[in-house]
Amino acid sequence: MFHRKHGVQGMSDSDDLFIREDPIFVNKELLEISHLPDEGRIVGRDEEIGQLANAVNPAIFGQSPSNVLIYGKTGTGKSLCAKYVSRRLVGTAEEEGVDAVFAYVDCAQDTTETQAVQTIASSVNTEETEIYIPDKGISTATYYKRLWRILDQEYDVTLIILDEIDKLEDDAILMQLSRAGEAGKVTDCKIGVMGISNKIKYKDRMDERVKSSLCEREFVFPPYNAGQLNEIMAARNDAFRNGVLEDAVIPRAAALAAREHGDARKAIDILRYAGEIAQAKGAETVREEFVVQARERAEVDRFRELIRGSTPHSRYVLQALTVLSLEHNPEGAYSDAADETDGFRTTRVYDVYEQICRQEGADTLSLRRVRDLLKEHAFLDILEQSRHSGGSAEGSYTEHTLLEDPEVVRDVLAETVS
């Protein structure tokens, strides 16, 4: 911290460029996504937490915890509860004289087996082991070897949380983890895995052997209802200065979020944005009307985050589909396309994509590659793919439908291209 007194010397208060005292927020961290609420702030998940705790309970005696698979839509508190239970477990185990740790892996970040093992190993590593876990540069097998050694040396039991497990490119790591004990790789440490997925279908594409070992216990987290969302936000209202939040704000935000799949994260985002909008407008209170604008902004932000870091060509492909969507279905033309699914087949998207590449002066990628890019977007729920058969002279083909609002996509793409 620097001495602000020095910096503003000789200036009158009205000249200040920056606001010194936030008129809206007092503790904004409460509204950050990464913020982990403490006990008593987790709403409406008592039962789930109890069951989860029950599944991993043996760990506090140094015995094998059950492996768990948690399903639920985004923002239903899956990661939150998993972390919470794990943290409590480690604490309780310690009281029992058992060395326990948990490692949290966000598989959306670490999509390959190697990266995931690396994250686990480096997060459970301690100074005492004198084992070095480099960021990259060594083989997957080496990471495993070092991980096993750390676990054997330091711990009696380990809990590994694999969040967004469906983003993992294959289940090799699950195989390794579930068989580590049997194969004699690890002798002194029990391993438990908590898998978290928001795709129910995930289980179907799992290897049969992995499935039987990983899915000892399964839980489904239901979406929050409006009442619970209300409570969740109310529990965080001390992020705001006293009396700044108008009464209708939280119920309104809760209602909006409840309608959109009961996503608590979105609800909190909306609340934060509403506050920021109030701030930007210099309003003294957060008014209900800001909530609607906040939702809009949350939407745009989420999408921007989604395509952040994507390659130019990946964007061109998206742009192509957006152009098609816009010209085919301009401004709320609702009735004229009632019989069509307003999806566009791959080759059509590819044609437009080629045009865009010409405009941008870029070489075009192969059709094969574009198919993969489209598939990647589908995976991120930016668009939806559907298989069809029939037509003029075809067997099967795929149609792509933009799930996001085309105008939002267009605007975000336009702003980031430059």
Next chain:
DNA sequence: CGTCCACAGGAACTACGGGAAC
């Protein structure tokens, strides 16, 4: 009925960057 069209998607391969280990 066979063939062909126009697409889907798997597999193998290339090229390049970057770090670790020996």
Next chain:
DNA sequence: GTTCCCGTAGTTCCTGTGGACG
């Protein structure tokens, strides 16, 4: 310094699919 290994972004080649058409 050389050899290994991984990640990313692509390409090329190939096999499959299923209705239309001669």
